[in-house]
Amino acid sequence: MGALDYIWAGVLAVFLGPELFSVFGVPVPVTIVMIFAGFFLGIAVGATPGLAGPIAMAIALPILISIFGYTPDALLPVMGFLIGVMKGATIGGAVPAILFNTPGTPDAYMTTLDGYPMTQKGQAKKALRVAHLSSVTGDTFSDMVLFICAPFLALLVEGYLDLPEKTALLILSLSFIAAVIGGSPAKGLISTGLGLLFAYVGTGEDFYPRLSMDSKVLAQGFPLATAILGVLIVGAVFKELTDLWREKRESGLLAGTIEDSGDQRLHMREIRRLVPYIGRSAVIGTAIGALPGIGSTLAATIGYTVGKARYQRTKSPEAPDFGKGAPEGIAATEAANSSVSGANLIPVLSLGIPGNAAAVFLILAADSIGGFNPGPSVFRFTADAVNPELVIAFGLFTAMLIANLLNWTIGGVFMRSMGIMTRIPKQVLLPTVLLLTLTAIYVQETRMEAIWFTLGFGLLGYVMRVVAISPLPFVIAFILGGKLEESARQAFAATGGDPWFLFTHPIAAVFMALSVGVILLTARNNRVRASRASA
Amino acid sequence: MSHDSRSNLILGICFAAFALLLIFIWIPFDTDTGLIEKVRRQITIGDALAPTVAGIFLLLGGLILILFERNAPDQPEVDPVNLGFMAVVFVLLAASFLVMRYGGPAVVALVNLSRETPLEYRLLRDSAPWKYTGFFFGGTLMIGGLISLVEGRITLRAVLIGIVAVLAMIAVYDLPFDDLLLPPNGDV
Known part of the structure; x- marks a missing residue:
């Protein structure tokens, strides 16, 4: 099969896959329906403060696996649903930020700066239209870059990197993620170390399950879902519950609603004015998203800062400043944070390294169902025999295009109707999400220990947030821990037991030097910043 | 900070x-x-x-x-009051899961008081309404309790929200599927 045959097979796998129902004799494939369902759910959860895409993914995953089973046929419907959620949540996050000055997700914080002032001026619908246009443009651009770069990067990795280099690349990724996420390389290293440590409990090649302290419960290790959902979701719920309780004690009231006034449509001349901001931010977000671990919050901040610099040079005197209700501010932020999501899948699909929480859930789905192992081997264009993983990869790209099409056509209307979701009180939502998550874990694992593990990881996630340690390096290290050890064992054996295999191969040595360099450089920069701040 | x-x-x-x-x-x-x-x-x-x-x-x-980072700006301050709140949350969660685990067998034991041939929860764990009892009581306690804890008062509204949410979860996770077991039915 040639490259075009694979692409076509991926498209057909989505459109000619198992039929869910038919309308007037026309079969409706299940993957399309799942992308639709995921997309609308994603907008709804993105628009609900306290919820986010990963929560919806966590809750839906066991249900989806129960429906579709553990067969390769389940991959596209399940992962199509998750991609739909990811895309929907990206645009949904702007709704509470604009309407209620409450960022649904951290990356929507910068959207509040201009979005909420526009709402206060009665321009809420216009602000939502700007957010939608910018978000969907950035997202589509990012996806295009993903489609082009991921296969080439994977081929490059497969062609030039051997086992020692792959091991060094995993170490470099972990160091990079540790250094850049959360702004403190020390805390990133701690988070990564904890993730690796928990991944290694109860595993290994010996008869005795290591670090299990002779406990039968620990001997089986920690299930992937308990660690991911515990640290990411339950930890976040605990933190939000505490913040809410504090807020209530110190008395906080919801602001009243503001009626729309004036022209709410987005005209062509306004779109032309926004295009440079959207374009720059889309490039910034995509470049940042392609590096594993750097989140959309940083992309939004840089996009906003770059946009602000341009705006100050070019704005007319009567136009509002950035931070006072400038549509360009929303465009710069939303295009940047939305263009992270597609590019973030470049390291997932080409290297098997997840870069953000949504990617973590895609890997969890692939791991739970089986038959698809994200990594460089996916992009083997075998001519003699069909590589089913490659067909799935192009099926996923097709699913992303369909979600984008939905986003361009009906996403905006649905997004603007989701203002109602912001009225669900968090104190009702958070306990419900907690029980939903724990139930989702139990129906997957069917043992109470899984719930205790999840609560334990939730407590760890809470403490990490309290002491400002980002939980994302923990989760990524937990996922990559097994792969790192396996790769090191194979490299060690392949080099004839050379203990210095990471340093005797030139590319591996460069990766190792970069691993140390990125940590030292970030630590040094932080120290300089700290001494400037205290001076 | x-x-x-x-x-x-x-x-x-x-x-x-x-x-x-x-x-x-x-x-x-x-x-x-x-x-x-x-x-x-x-x-x-x-x-x-x-x-x-x-x-x-x-x-x-x-x-x-x-x-390198001991003098970093904006270091977090750990508030013992928040940790106290979390401790109460964990007591509530432990109580909820105890009710969830033993609620079903306890209801069966109560019913057995008025029956000649006693029932056994283990044999009923896959038949409605028995299989929902533990999850219903434990889940309602958890959701209602957490809402009350955050709001600082126990209200009927919180309990009703708990009941509705638990019933919705039963409808989502159990009714459409034969192969899924709600907590704690995989352990009893």
């Missing part, structure tokens, strides 16, 4: 000490093979190496916190 907080220094010392304990005590005493093993003239990586790498990450993180 504060300039005066010493939380980074304390955190650094704790993690550096934990890493040393891990590398020199826990790992050597709780793994079968060392860092590198020689088996039948072949050298292989032992089970202790990977956790030691994890320990090195922790040690490095602790040391960088102590040496």
Whole structure:
């Protein structure tokens, strides 16, 4: 099969896959329906403060696996649903930020700066239209870059990197993620170390399950879902519950609603004015998203800062400043944070390294169902025999295009109707999400220990947030821990037991030097910043 | 967040000490093979190496916190009042899961008081309405309790929200599927 045959097979796998129902004799494939369902759910959860895409993914995953089973046929419907959620949540996050000055997700914080002032001026619908246009443009651009770069990067990795280099690349990724996420390389290293440590409990090649302290419960290790959902979701719920309780004690009231006034449509001349901001931010977000671990919050901040610099040079005197209700501010932020999501899948699909929480859930789905192992081997264009993983990869790209099409056509209307979701009180939502998550874990694992593990990881996630340690390096290290050890064992054996295999191969040595360099450089920069701040 | 907080220094010392304990005590005493093993003239990586790498990450993180980031601006301050709230949350969660675990058998035991041939919960765990009892009571206590805790008062509204949410979860996770077991029915 040639490259075009694979692409076509991926498209057909989505459109000619198992039929869910038919309308007037026309079969409706299940993957399309799942992308639709995921997309609308994603907008709804993105628009609900306290919820986010990963929560919806966590809750839906066991249900989806129960429906579709553990067969390769389940991959596209399940992962199509998750991609739909990811895309929907990206645009949904702007709704509470604009309407209620409450960022649904951290990356929507910068959207509040201009979005909420526009709402206060009665321009809420216009602000939502700007957010939608910018978000969907950035997202589509990012996806295009993903489609082009991921296969080439994977081929490059497969062609030039051997086992020692792959091991060094995993170490470099972990160091990079540790250094850049959360702004403190020390805390990133701690988070990564904890993730690796928990991944290694109860595993290994010996008869005795290591670090299990002779406990039968620990001997089986920690299930992937308990660690991911515990640290990411339950930890976040605990933190939000505490913040809410504090807020209530110190008395906080919801602001009243503001009626729309004036022209709410987005005209062509306004779109032309926004295009440079959207374009720059889309490039910034995509470049940042392609590096594993750097989140959309940083992309939004840089996009906003770059946009602000341009705006100050070019704005007319009567136009509002950035931070006072400038549509360009929303465009710069939303295009940047939305263009992270597609590019973030470049390291997932080409290297098997997840870069953000949504990617973590895609890997969890692939791991739970089986038959698809994200990594460089996916992009083997075998001519003699069909590589089913490659067909799935192009099926996923097709699913992303369909979600984008939905986003361009009906996403905006649905997004603007989701203002109602912001009225669900968090104190009702958070306990419900907690029980939903724990139930989702139990129906997957069917043992109470899984719930205790999840609560334990939730407590760890809470403490990490309290002491400002980002939980994302923990989760990524937990996922990559097994792969790192396996790769090191194979490299060690392949080099004839050379203990210095990471340093005797030139590319591996460069990766190792970069691993140390990125940590030292970030630590040094932080120290300089700290001494400037205290001076 | 504060300039005066010493939380980074304390955190650094704790993690550096934990890493040393891990590398020199826990790992050597709780793994079968060392860092590198020689088996039948072949050298292989032992089970202790990977956790030691994890320990090195922790040690490095602790040391960088102590040496480079102890004076970092905006260090978090841990508020004991918040930790107290979390402790209460955990007591409530433990109580909810105890009710969830033993609620079903307790209801069956109550029913058995008025029956000649006693029922056994284990045999009923896959038949409605018995299979929902523990999840219903435990889940309602958890959701209603957490809402009341955050709001600072117990209300009928909180209990009703708990009931509706639990019924919705039963409808989502159990009614459409024969193969899914709600908690605690996989353990009883």
